[in-house]
Amino acid sequence: MDNQKLAQLIVENLGGENNISNLTNCITRLRIDLKSRSNVDLEALKQLEGILSVIDQGTIQIVLGPGKVTKVANEIHENTTISVDVEEEEDNSEFDMASDTKASYKAKQTSMFQQLFRHIGNIFVPIVPGLVASGLMLGIANLITNLANPDAGMLDPSVLETDWFMLLSAIGNLLFGSLGVFVGINTAREFGGTMVLGGIAGLLIYAPVLGDVGSLSLFGIDLNLSSGLGGLLGVIAAAYLFTQIEKFTRKRMADSLDLVFTPLITVMVGSLITIVIIQPLAGLLMDGITWFLVDIMLQTGGILGGYVLAATFLPLVTVGMHQGLIPVHLELINQYGSTTLLPILAMAGGGQVGAMIAIYIKAENKRLKNTVASVLPVGFLGIGEPLIYGVSLPLGRPFITACLGAGFGGAFLSLFSVGAITVGPSGVVLIPLIADNKYLLYIIGLLISYAGGFILTYLFGYKEEMVEKLYGKETEKAEKTKAPAQQEEIIISSPLSGELRPLNELSDEVFATESVGRGIAIFPSEGKLYAPADGKVTTVFPTGHAIGITMDNGMELLLHLGLDTVEIKDNVFEVNVTKGEEVKKGRLLCTFDMEAIAGKGFERISPIVITNSDDYTEIATVNHKQIEAGDKLFTVK
Numbered sequence: 001m002d003n004q005k006l007a008q009l010i011v012e013n014l015g016g017e018n019n020i021s022n023l024t025n026c027i028t029r030l031r032i033d034l035k036s037r038s039n040v041d042l043e044a045l046k047q048l049e050g051i052l053s054v055i056d057q058g059t060i061q062i063v064l065g066p067g068k069v070t071k072v073a074n075e076i077h078e079n080t081t082i083s084v085d086v087e088e089e090e091d092n093s094e095f096d097m098a099s100d101t102k103a104s105y106k107a108k109q110t111s112m113f114q115q116l117f118r119h120i121g122n123i124f125v126p127i128v129p130g131l132v133a134s135g136l137m138l139g140i141a142n143l144i145t146n147l148a149n150p151d152a153g154m155l156d157p158s159v160l161e162t163d164w165f166m167l168l169s170a171i172g173n174l175l176f177g178s179l180g181v182f183v184g185i186n187t188a189r190e191f192g193g194t195m196v197l198g199g200i201a202g203l204l205i206y207a208p209v210l211g212d213v214g215s216l217s218l219f220g221i222d223l224n225l226s227s228g229l230g231g232l233l234g235v236i237a238a239a240y241l242f243t244q245i246e247k248f249t250r251k252r253m254a255d256s257l258d259l260v261f262t263p264l265i266t267v268m269v270g271s272l273i274t275i276v277i278i279q280p281l282a283g284l285l286m287d288g289i290t291w292f293l294v295d296i297m298l299q300t301g302g303i304l305g306g307y308v309l310a311a312t313f314l315p316l317v318t319v320g321m322h323q324g325l326i327p328v329h330l331e332l333i334n335q336y337g338s339t340t341l342l343p344i345l346a347m348a349g350g351g352q353v354g355a356m357i358a359i360y361i362k363a364e365n366k367r368l369k370n371t372v373a374s375v376l377p378v379g380f381l382g383i384g385e386p387l388i389y390g391v392s393l394p395l396g397r398p399f400i401t402a403c404l405g406a407g408f409g410g411a412f413l414s415l416f417s418v419g420a421i422t423v424g425p426s427g428v429v430l431i432p433l434i435a436d437n438k439y440l441l442y443i444i445g446l447l448i449s450y451a452g453g454f455i456l457t458y459l460f461g462y463k464e465e466m467v468e469k470l471y472g473k474e475t476e477k478a479e480k481t482k483a484p485a486q487q488e489e490i491i492i493s494s495p496l497s498g499e500l501r502p503l504n505e506l507s508d509e510v511f512a513t514e515s516v517g518r519g520i521a522i523f524p525s526e527g528k529l530y531a532p533a534d535g536k537v538t539t540v541f542p543t544g545h546a547i548g549i550t551m552d553n554g555m556e557l558l559l560h561l562g563l564d565t566v567e568i569k570d571n572v573f574e575v576n577v578t579k580g581e582e583v584k585k586g587r588l589l590c591t592f593d594m595e596a597i598a599g600k601g602f603e604r605i606s607p608i609v610i611t612n613s614d615d616y617t618e619i620a621t622v623n624h625k626q627i628e629a630g631d632k633l634f635t636v637k
Contacts, residue, residue, distance in 0.1 A: 001048070001049045001050055003050075003068070003071045003072050003074075003075050004075045004079065006048060006049075006050045006051075006072055006075075007072050007073075007075035007076045007079065008075075008079070009045075009048055010030070010045065010048070010051075010062060010072070010076070011076060011080060011082070013040065013041045013042075013044045013045045013048075014032060014034060014040055014045075014060070015034065015035075015036060015037075015038070015039035015040050016039070017080040017081055017082050018035075019034055019035050019036055019039065019040070020032055020033070020034060020035070020082050021033045021034065021035050023073070023076065023082055023083070024566075025069050025070060025072075025073040026069070026541070026546075026566040028063055028064070028065055028066055028069060028510060028515075028516045028558070029055075029061045029062055029063040029064060029069060029510060030060075030061070030062040030064065030069060030072070030073060031059050031060070031061055031566075032059065032060040032061075032062065033059055033060075034060065040060075042054055042056060042060070045062065050064065050068065050072075051063065051064060052064060052065055052510075052515040052516065053509065053510055053513065053515040055509050055510065061510065063510045063515050063516065065515075065516050065611065066516070066539060066548055066556070066558060066611050116324070119190055119191075120236070120324045120326070120327070121324070121326075122186075122190050123183060123186040123187050123190055123236065124183070124186070124326040124327070126186060127175075127179075127182050127183070127186065128326075128423065130175045130182075131175065131422050131423050132422065132425060134171075134172050134173070134174065134175040134176060134422065135172075135420075135421055135422025135423075135433050136432055136433065137168060137169075137171055137172035138169070138172035138173065138421055138422070139421060139432045139433050140168065140172075140432075141165065141168050141169045141172055142421065142435075143432075144159065144160070144165060144168075145160060146437055148160050176333075176422075179202075179232065179330065180202035180203065180205050180206045180232065180235045181199045181202045181203055182199075182202070183202055183232050183235045183236060183239070183327075184198040184199045184200070184201045184202025184203070184235050184238070184239040185198045185199045185202070185239075186198070187201075187202075187235070187236050187239035187240055187243070188201075188239050188242065188243050191239075191240055191243045191244075192243060192247070193239070193242060193243030193244075193246050193247070194243075194246060194263065194266075197239075197242050197243075197246060197263060197266055197267065197270075198239035198242060198243065200242070200267055201235060201238035201239040201241070201242045201270065201274065202235045202238070202239060204238060204271055204274055204275075205227075205228065205229070205230060205231075205234045205235045205238060205274070205279065206227055206228050206235075207227060208227050209227075210225040210226060210227045210229075210275075211225070211226060211227040213225050216275075218276065223275065223276060225275065226279075226283075228334070229279045229280070229282070229283040230278065230279045230280075230281075230282030230283045230285075230286060231282065231283075231286045231327065231330070231331040231334065232327035232330055232331060233282045233285060233286050233327050233331075234274075234278055234279055234282035234283065234286075236327070237274075237278045237281075237282055238270065238274040238278050238279075241270050241273060241274065241278065242266050242267070242270040245265065245266045245269055245270050246262060246263070246266040249261075249262045249265050249266060250262050286328075286331055289328055289331075290328070290331065290332065290335065293309075293328065293332075293341055294332070294340070294341075297309055298340060298341075298344075298414055298417075301414075302414060302415070303411040303412075303414055303415050304411070305414060306344050306407075306410040306411045306412070306413060306414025306415070307407035307408065307410055307411040307414075308407070308410075309341070309344050309345060309410055309414075310344050310345060310347040310348055310351075310406045310407045310409060310410025310411070310449070311348075311351075311403045311404055311406055311407030311410065312403070313345045313348040313403075313406075314348045314351075314352070314384075314388065314399070314402070314403050314406070315403070317348070317384070317388065325341070325345070326423055328341065329341060329342050329420075329423045330423060333421065333422065333423075336419070337419075337421070337435065338419030338420055338421050338435035338436070339419055339420055339423070340413075340414070340417050340418065340419040340420075342419075342420045342423060342426075342430070343413050343418045343419065343420050343430065343434065343442055343445065344410040344413050344414055344418075345410075345426075346382065346426035346427065346430055346446075347406045347407075347409035347410040347413065347445060347446070347448075347449040348384070348402075348403065348406045348410075348449075349379065349382055349384040349387075349406075349426050349427050349449075350406055350409050350427070350445075350446050350447075350448075350449030350450050350452075350453065351402040351403060351404070351405040351406025351407075351409070351449050351450075351452055351453035352379055352384050352387045352388060352392060352402045352406070352453060353376065353379040353380060353387070353427075353449075353450055353453065354402065354405055354449065354450040354451060354452060354453025354454035354455075354457065355387075355392055355398045355399075355401060355402035355405065355453040355454065355456075355457040355461060356372050356375070356376050356379060356387055356391060356392075357376070357450070357454050358398075358453070358454045358455075358457035358458035358461070358462060359372055359391065359395075359398060359457065359462050360372045360373065360376070361458070362458060362462050362464075363462070363464070363467065364464055364467075365464070365467045368391070368467050371390055371391060372391060374386075375387050375390050375391065379427070380427055380428055381425075381427050381428065381429050382425045382426035382427025382428070382429050382430060383427075384426075395462070395466045395467070396466065397460070397461045397462065397463075397466065398457050398461040398462055400461065401453065401456035401457040401460055401461030402453045402456075402457060402461070404452070404456055405449060405451070405452030405453030405454070405455065405456045405457070406449045406452060406453060407452070408448050408449065408451075408452040409445040409446060409447075409448040409449025409450075409452060410445075410449070412441075412444065412445045412448050413441070413442065413445040416438065416441045418434060418435075418438045418441050418442050418445065419434070419435040419436065419438075420433045420434055420435060421433050421434075421435045427446070428446070430442070431443065489635050489636065489637050490551075490553065490555065490634075490635070490636040490637075491632055491634070491635060491636075492532050492533055492555075492557070492610075492632075492633050492634035492635075492636065493530075493532045493533065493585060493586075493629075493630050493631060493632060493633055494522065494532065494608075494627045494628065494629055494630065494631050494632075494633040495522075495529050495530050495531065495532040495559050495589070495608060495629060495633075496522045496524045496526070496528075496529060496530070496606060496608075496627075496629055497524065497525050497526045497528075497627065497628045497629045498522045498523045498524040498525040498526070498626070498627065499522065499523040499525070499625060499626055499627075500520055500521070500522060500621070500622075500624060500625060500626070500627055501520070501521045501522070501523060501605065502520065502521065503518075503519060503520065503521055503607060503609075505521070506521055506563065506605065506607065507563065507603065508563045508564070508607075511560070511563075511607040511609065514609075514613075516558065516609055516611055517558065517609040517610050517611040517612065517613040518609065518610055518613040518619050519558075519607060519608050519609035519610055519613070519619075519634075520607075520608055520621045520633065520634075521605050521606060521607050521608070522605070522606050522608060522627065523604070523605045523606075524561075524594060524604060524605075524606055526594075526629070527591055527592045527593060527594045528588060528590075528591055528592075528629065529547070529559060529561060529588075529589045529590040529591070529592065530586055530587065530588055530589060530629045530630065531549065531583045531584065531585055531586060531587040531589055532549070532557060532559070532585065532608070532633065533549070533551050533555075533557070533585050534551065534552055534583070534584050534585050535549045535550050535551040535552055535555075535557070535582075535583060536549065536550050536552075536580065536581070536582050536583070537549055537577050537578065537579055537580065537581045537582075537583060537589075538550045538556075538579065538580075539558075539579065540575055540577065540578060540579045541566065543565070543566055543568060543569070543573060544561075544572075544573030544574065544575040544590060544592075545560070545561045545562060545565040545566055545568065545572075545573050545592075546558065546559065546560045546561065546566075547559045547575070547577070547589055547590060548611075549583070554612075554615075555610060555612065555615075555616075555636070556610065556611045556612045557608070557609070557610060557611070558607070558608075558609045558610075558611050559589070559606070559608055560606055560607045560608075560609070561573065561590070561592055561597075561604070561606045562597050562602050562603060562604045562605070562606060563602060563603040563605065563607075564602055564603075565597060565602050567602075568597070568600060568602065570596070570600075572592055572593050572596045572597060572600075573590055573591075573592045574590065574591045574592070575589065575590045576588055576589060576590060576591070577589050577590075585630075586630055608633070610634070610636070616636050616637060617637050618635075618636065618637040619634055619635075619636050620634065620635045620636075621633065621634055622634075622635075
């Protein structure tokens with residue numbers, strides 16, 4: 001039975017998705033809270049293929065085993081409305097490495113600037129679908145306009161005066177005409193303010209009345225007013241200011257007066273500061289950014305500037321700072337009618353595509369080739385993260401050659417000033433949004449970036465030794481998997497110091513009945529967990545209470561600290577390793593607070609289990625009552 005069918009039958013036998021109030025998955029089992037027991041068939045659940053055990057202790061526990069439990073939980077999450085707390089497991093999917101690599105890079109975004117760009121991304125990313133839709137509509141209108149040009153002679157010029165054409169253009173311009181409102185609303189939401197007040201901040205920046213007034217006198221100082229001064233960066237700053245004023249005022253305002261006076265003070269004070277301070281400063285900042293990118297990098301720098309911009313864009317992507325360029329693109333569109341920056345930066349994805357093709361041709365590792373084949377199609381569509389985080393960045397050198405190759409496409413586009421009428425997609429999806437009928441030039445630039453990434457990666461960017469560090473040699477892996485059947489015995493050391501107890505004495509039925517594998521339990525005398533053998537960390541549960549290790553010979557070990565400790569949400573466990581990390585015997589994996597576990601009412605006795613124990617003919621535990629970490633624990637044949 002496949003995992004999707006099993007997930008469906010589990011939900012059905014639990015009375016349907018509306019009967020499930022909570023579902024989480026531990027490292028070996030699903031834990032389910034039900035609203036009613038009337039339509040639940042536990043006996044039918046126990047008979048389902050793939051279910052190791054079903055335990056009813058108020059909360060229903062369905063034991064599926066490591067790895068499988070996460071896949072089944074994912075199927076429930078994707079095919080029902082049930083919210084599932086899902087742990088990621090290693091299943092040889094190409095997206096596992098991508099998500100792990102991406103998470104490690106995102107976790108490093110701790111500097112003030114990186115956090116700022118993350119906030120900007122959170123503000124603009126929800127707007128991007130609207131920008132793409134509006135931009136495509138304007139692109140269609142632009143194409144009709146070009147075809148209706150008398151020189152083209154392909155459409156009757158009167159089509160431009162029809163109601164349908166004017167309606168198409170008007171709808172395409174709707175979002176761009178009110179973009180400041182949406183940015184202000186999203187900024188207020190991002191920083192915890194009232195969204196409508198953020199929208200007012202956005203309206204203020206682009207208010208036509210500012211241009212009509214022209215200037216104001218404040219304390220003898222003449223202020224020049226201008227609608228749109230500061231652009232979308234000004235909107236973000238103003239909406240942030242409104243949020244801070246609102247929070248400050250609300251803390252000091254009586255509850256009975258809050259509804260009336262807090263928003264009034266926010267808008268009045270915020271508007272004054274915005275007009276006097278924020279708009280002029282944001283205007284200077286935006287002018288400076290535009291000057292550097294357009295005047296210096298593109299006009300003065302020419303093809304060299306285009307090369308540098310395209311070649312250095314992907315490092316910004318890896319740390320999330322690329323989202324900070326969205327308001328710059330939109331300001332360029334506002335000033336010049338298009339952004340020449342976006343097509344140049346889009347070449348970075350083209351370099352990645354070329355690099356993937358080179359890797360696919362040269363690679364001998366089947367797993368890597370399958371990964372590349374899976375992520376390459378979305379790369380052509382301008383979605384580069386699976387390529388970056390799944391292949392080129394973990395390998396290292398292909399990431400560099402892809403960036404360098406992309407620069408050639410950027411240099412070509414800068415030579416012809418190819419622009420885009422909106423932001424959003426890249427790759428081939430950007431073609432309809434290219435301004436001034438320069439579609440062919442953009443396509444040529446894209447092909448150049450493909451070729452650049454391919455040639456540099458094929459010649460300099462890939463060696464099979466890189467793959468072996470990630471996946472290991474396939475022939476060696478196959479031999480190691482067979483090794484346990486040929487070896488006399490395998491020695492497993494104890495990961496803990498403490499008192500040995502048989503599994504059948506445990507209060508947890510799953511471990512006591514050896515549903516997830518044979519092993520031993522240790523009542524720890526020290527809060528330190530060590531690696532019992534050389535291997536790879538294949539599972540680290542988010543709480544830190546359970547770690548899985550696959551030894552070099554294929555044996556799978558589950559180290560579970562305490563019983564039911566998945567429910568502990570405090571920082572009781574401090575894990576020192578990450579999923580996918582290679583460890584040596586004796587490596588400190590985790591430290592834990594034994595007293596805190598007991599103080600919260602949980603048992604600290606810890607099962608040590610060989611989850612694929614059916615692959616071995618004999619598992620013998622040492623005949624001791626006490627054991628020290630590092631001493632021999634199992635002899636396996």
